Amino acid sequence: MAGLFPRKDWLDGEELVGRLLNSFGDDRKLNVDVKEFPERYEVTADLPGFTKEEITVEYDSEILAISAEHSISKEEDTGRYLRKERSTTALRRQFVVKNVAEDQIAAAFENGVLTLTLPKIEADRPPRKKIDIQ
Template structure:
């Protein structure tokens, strides 16, 4: 029997960091969806307003770090009437296991959604073992 989950829409959430911040401004944790196939894990991160110039995907010591900055689209002579869209930084980290082939990770940003394809190493791919007699 399969379990179904209802998609829950959430607002951007500010990161609650235990350490002191060294830079002013808001820091958000991007919402993610993670999918798995036999050959890869796919991570989708919602980062509205982020451009490829302001996005950094870093991998060090099995830690995958997503960081980005959203800047205001307000023009120089424009004044706020209503401001619901918060600007600031996005930041989120993931620990990668040994099943990920770190040299083949791919990233693509389309319409504010970052898609990371994390290929599995060959030995982690499920396969059928033939039996001989």
């Protein structure tokens, strides 16, 4: 009788929980590309369904932070929801981006895509110091 059912079926607890946890946040993730050019960095973020008023971009202490929050207000209709997945969505990503001309950062938002241009500045780096080993 034991041979009638496979030992590892689709309800295997550890595998099922692992799959669920690995895919849980995939649809609520802020996808971002960061590209470096000789004179600038370019950041592109997908924010479908958001308006530019719902997006905040901050640059402070070499940290670029992108956040977006969208809320659906309660609708006063008499219908009954069979499924409700749209309510509040909040996304946030942070990146370390060094040597940026903060006052020259430009942002554009079109068709659900945020594009940031971060011009580079030359860093005043002290020359490397060789440490003698005793």
